[in-house]
Amino acid sequence: MSLNVVTLVGRVGGDPDVRYFESGSVKCRLTLAVNRRSRNSDRPDWFNLELWGKTAEVAANYVRKGSLIGVKGALKIDTWSDRNTGANRSSPVIKVDRLDLLGSKRDNEPNSIGRDDMDEF
Template identity: 30%
Template sequence: MLNRVILIGRLTKEPELRYTPTGIAVTNFTLAIDRNFKNAQGEREADFVPCVVYRQLAEFVANYLAKGKMASVDGRLQIRSYTAQDGQKRWVTEVIGENVHLLSPKDNSGQEPAAQSGNHSYGHEVNLDEDIPF
């Protein structure tokens, strides 16, 4: 069996870092990913994919990713359910990130994030004026 997802997109808002009651870091963020085709009006549409990362990777993402920055996420798709306060069963689909690569150019200070141990890293600069081949 195989459950593998690789995404490249831009963050729609600032990542949200929180900690579980047992002290595990959790960061939630959403990637906007352009579709490869245009709609009937000639506009590109996008998919908005919720992503979750844990532990050191969560802190790394919260420190180095920001709204509008391009990133790649390598992970697995998770579909879970919960019972809402109104008693209705709700379903959530999200990507659990195992590797995250920062793809946006260096910030104004010229600093890149320091290499971190674990399942995360930063990517090389991407010319954002060119299309990324898929």
């Protein structure tokens, strides 16, 4: 038996990178910052996400930098040859099957006030 399941909750590192193909397919790439459950870690772990189809369209329409999301998917390793050196390269990517929008609708409004802004009032 084998199992390849990844579940993450974190904040999106940048606006979605969306590509539409002539075949009608839609692909979306995101980065996700996830804090570790330890007191010694002040830096998040960063994950590259890949979404396809309807899930990619939802991300394109509703996810923005800083959005709190949850994802479930599988780990895959992208491999390629470096154009300059010809060396083999690889990068881990989470192929997302499920996307949950966890923040409130207000979190995605550009004029909403966040905790960091409360010091000014």
